[in-house]
Amino acid sequence: MNWPDLIFFRRRVAIAICTCLCLIGIHLHTPPGVTAKPPINQLEIIAELPQGTEVGNIAVTADKRIFCSVHSFYGNTNRAIEILDQQxxxxxxxxxxxxxxxxxPPNWSGLNNTLGIQADGRGNIWFLDNPSPTFSTGRLIAWDTRRNELHKVIYLxxxxxxxxxxxxxxxxxxxxxxSYIADTSGGADAAFIVVDLKSGLARRILQGSPFTIPEDIDIKIDGRVISLGDAPARIGVNPITIDPAYEWIYFGAMNGKSIYRLRTSDVLNQSLSEQQLxxxxxxxxxxxxxxxxxxDSAGNIYITDITANAIGVTNPEGKYQILYQDNQKLSWPDGLAIGPDGYVYGTVNQLHKSPPLNNGINDAIAPFLIVRFPTLAPSSVGR
Structure with missing residues (x-):
């Protein structure tokens, strides 16, 4: 090849490379609300935790502190932890x-059986505590993370x-x-509980409705139908979240194929009958x-897809798509929360291998994971 031809060839190669880079840039800068699948290497493991820390749900504060509930299905006495670093x-x-x-003797401090945990963006971590044989009421407990002191207890x-x-x-x-609470109540009695955080007054709504009770579908993971007790698990309203503008509540049954939503203004309107609601x-x-x-702020609903060992998203058009799938890293992804850094944080706890869901046998093997991935659109911080 002579010099003029070589120069021409190099120019053509440079143009081709620039064109590819531009196209890649266009692909990576997906507009908000579009559920393009990010590269799989964007799913990060940020903590690997030992036995005794079988994480349940997760909360991330505005100052980037990470808190988790610990799932009681594994039989240990830990109920809540703060993640300090990777291990x-x-x-x-x-x-x-x-x-x-x-x-x-009875001690009224401590958490009986806590899964729900939320950061309110004002420095408080809220714990949702279940009743127990020795303590017959549920509780919402707020802890001030800045002053490190009890902020409020609301009894249910x-x-x-x-x-x-x-x-x-x-x-x-x-x-x-x-606050809007999902009470699975054995399935048939599944309902919402709406709590006034100022007065502590609460109401039970939509009990036994088609939107809160489970559908008759099996939870099948790694080829096994998951049972709770002697029957295939049927769990009602469980996943629930609120949009960053506090306008819509999104929810659905665990055993369910639909995401529903309700305006917060309707849920808080006590003049509406159950039928009207x-x-x-x-x-x-x-x-x-x-x-x-x-x-997030664009109406993307991020979802832990437990039967596929995956995390996905439902976009504003109502279409669901898997974002990340990994049989080891996402073995029962459980809770999700958006942090102030533009990432979705999630817990992975192998819950289908816990004794209540595995014929009394604990087959879960540490580590239990905290993962994160970038949001598709912005969200408010510290929720």
């Missing part, structure tokens, strides 16, 4: 409150909860000073059998 953690908020209460007695209550997950609405429920889109969800 270190501490009981949170302290040994009295971060563990199960002492029974003899009968008939706000039922005899078979299981207070699973919840959302905190700081704009309207309210039911008529205002909107089907937002498709979802898989799922445990946790969270939402």
């Amino acid at each position: 270190n953690w501490q009981i949170y908020p302290n040994p009295d409150w971060g563990k199960a209460p002492e029974v003899n 007695p009968l008939p706000i909860i039922t005899g078979n209550a299981f207070l699973n997950d919840f959302a905190v609405d700081v704009k309207h000073e309210a 039911s008529q205002r429920v909107q089907r937002y889109g498709d979802k898989p059998i799922s445990d946790g969800i969270t939402a």
Whole structure:
């Protein structure tokens, strides 16, 4: 090849490379609300945790502190922890409150059975605590992470909860000073509990509605139908979140294929009858059998896809798509929360291998994971 031809060839190669780089740049800068699949290497493992820290749900504060509930299905007494770095953690908020209460003599500090945990963006971590044989009411407990002191306790007695209550997950609405709780209640009695965070008054709504009870579909993971007790698990309303503008509550049954939504203004309107409120429920889109969800400002709903060992997203058009799939790294992804850094944080806890869901046998093997990935659109910080 002579010099003129060589120069021409190099120019053609340079143009081709520039064109490819431009196209890649266009692809990576996906507009908000579009659920383009990010490269798989964007799923990061940020913590690997030992036995005794089988994480449940997760909360990330505005100052980037990460807190998790610890799932009671594994039988240990830890109830809540703070993640310090990739392998270190501490009981949170302290040994009295971060563990199960002492029974003899009874100790009213401590968490009976806590899964739901939320950051409110104002320095408080909220714990949703279930009743126990020695403590018959549910509780919402707020801990001030800046002053390191108890901020508030709201009690949830009968008939706000039922005899078979299981207070699973919840959302905190700081704009309207309210909380919206998903109570799975054995499935047939599944309902929402709406709590006024100022007065502590609460209401039970949509109990046994088509939007809160489970669908008759199996949870099948790695070829096995998951049972709870002697029957295939049927779990009602569980995944729940609120949008960054505090306008919409998104929710669905774990055993369910639909995401629904309700306006916060309708949920808080006590003049609406149950029938009128039911008529205002909107089907937002498709979802898989799922445990946790969270939402960004563009209406993308991020979802833990437990049967596919995956995390996906439902976009504003109602279409569901898997973002990340990994049989080891995402073995029962559980809770999700958006942090102030533009990442979705998630827990992975192998819950289908815990004794209550595995014929009494614990087959889970540490580590239990905290993962994160970038959001597709911005969100508010510290929720």
